[in-house]
Amino acid sequence: MxxxxxxxxxxxxxxxxxxxxxxxxxxxxxxxxxxxxxxxxxxxxxxxxxxxxxxxxxDPVLIPFSKRDTSNQAEKIAISKCAAQFIKEDDIVFIDSGTTTRYIVDFIPATLSATIVTNNLDVINSAASLPNIRIVIVGNVYKRETNSFISLDNQNTFDKFNIDKAFMATTGLSLTHGLTNSDFLEFPIKKEIVAKSNKLFVLVDHSKFDHYTLLTYLNLDRIDVLITDEKLKNEYEIYCKEHEIKVYQTSEENSLDNHTESGYKQSHK
Incomplete structure (x- = not known):
C-alpha cells in the first residue's frame, strides 16, 4: 500500500x-x-x-520517459484514441513527442493511407508496421530521456512541408501562458510545426491544466481542437467557446447518447 x-x-x-x-x-x-x-x-x-x-x-528536462509515461496512462490512451479518429485518408499529419501522443498510431486503421511527420520514436516504431503509412522523421539528435528526436540542423527544414493536422502535446496548459515546454531543443520543432499546420489538435490530460514551464510555444487562441479526459473548468469552457475551440472529453461519464459521430462528447459546436 x-x-x-x-x-x-x-x-x-x-x-x-x-x-x-x-x-x-x-x-x-x-x-x-x-x-x-x-x-x-x-x-x-x-x-x-x-x-x-x-x-x-x-530537472523537468531529465525526468525519465518511462516514469512520465506511467502517469494517467489510461486517460492518455483514451485521448489518443479520440485523436486518431480525426486522421483521414491521404492526410499529412504531425504527431508530437510526448507520453500522450505516442498512442495515436495504435488506433489508426491498417487500411488507411496517410503521411505521418514526427520526432516521436514510439510513433515511428508503431507506424512502421502500417503498410499504407508514409513516415517522415524530423530532428537529428536522439534524446533518450524523452524518446524523441530533437534539434534541427537546418532551420528551414519545414519550409517545404505542408501539414494538414498537427497533434500536439504540452508539459503545461494555462490561460495566461498557453502551451508550454521545457526543452530548448524541442522548442523550435514545436514552433515551426504549429506555424505550418492548417489545423491544430492539442492532447492534454487533466493534470496539465493550470501549470506552465519555461517556454511558451503556442497561445491558446491558436488551438482548433482540444482533446482531454475530464470536463473543463468553467473559465476554460468560457475561453474555448469565445475562441471557437472545439472540445472533446473522454471521461467514462459520457453516455453513448451524448457522443458525437466521432465517438466522443463535444462540449460545444
Whole structure:
C-alpha cells in the first residue's frame, strides 16, 4: 500500500512539476507528517527536490520517459484514441513527442493511407508496421530521456512541408501562458510545426491544466481542437467557446447518447 502511494506521489509531482505539501496531503488524504516522510523517501530516487513549502522535479528536462509515461496512462490512451479518429485518408499529419501522443498510431486503421511527420520514436516504431503509412522523421539528435528526436540542423527544414493536422502535446496548459515546454531543443520543432499546420489538435490530460514551464510555444487562441479526459473548468469552457475551440472529453461519464459521430462528447459546436 505504502509502495503504491509513494509511486503515485512521485508520478503526481512529475506530471505537475511543482506542488505544495498541502496539495499532496489533500490529494492523497494523508497528514503532513506522513507526506513529509514519503517525500524524504522519494528524494532518494533523484527525480524530485524540495522547495519552499513543497516539492518540484529535480530537472523537468531529465525526468525519465518511462516514469512520465506511467502517469494517467489510461486517460492518455483514451485521448489518443479520440485523436486518431480525426486522421483521414491521404492526410499529412504531425504527431508530437510526448507520453500522450505516442498512442495515436495504435488506433489508426491498417487500411488507411496517410503521411505521418514526427520526432516521436514510439510513433515511428508503431507506424512502421502500417503498410499504407508514409513516415517522415524530423530532428537529428536522439534524446533518450524523452524518446524523441530533437534539434534541427537546418532551420528551414519545414519550409517545404505542408501539414494538414498537427497533434500536439504540452508539459503545461494555462490561460495566461498557453502551451508550454521545457526543452530548448524541442522548442523550435514545436514552433515551426504549429506555424505550418492548417489545423491544430492539442492532447492534454487533466493534470496539465493550470501549470506552465519555461517556454511558451503556442497561445491558446491558436488551438482548433482540444482533446482531454475530464470536463473543463468553467473559465476554460468560457475561453474555448469565445475562441471557437472545439472540445472533446473522454471521461467514462459520457453516455453513448451524448457522443458525437466521432465517438466522443463535444462540449460545444
Amino acid at each position: 505504502k509502495t503504491k502511494r509513494l509511486q503515485d506521489i512521485e508520478n503526481y509531482i512529475i506530471s505537475h512539476e511543482i506542488v505544495s505539501l498541502d496539495e499532496l496531503c489533500k490529494k492523497f488524504n494523508v497528514s503532513k507528517n506522513t507526506i513529509r516522510r514519503d517525500i524524504n523517501t522519494i528524494l532518494g530516487t533523484g527525480t524530485i527536490k524540495k522547495v519552499y513549502g513543497g516539492v518540484t522535479v529535480a
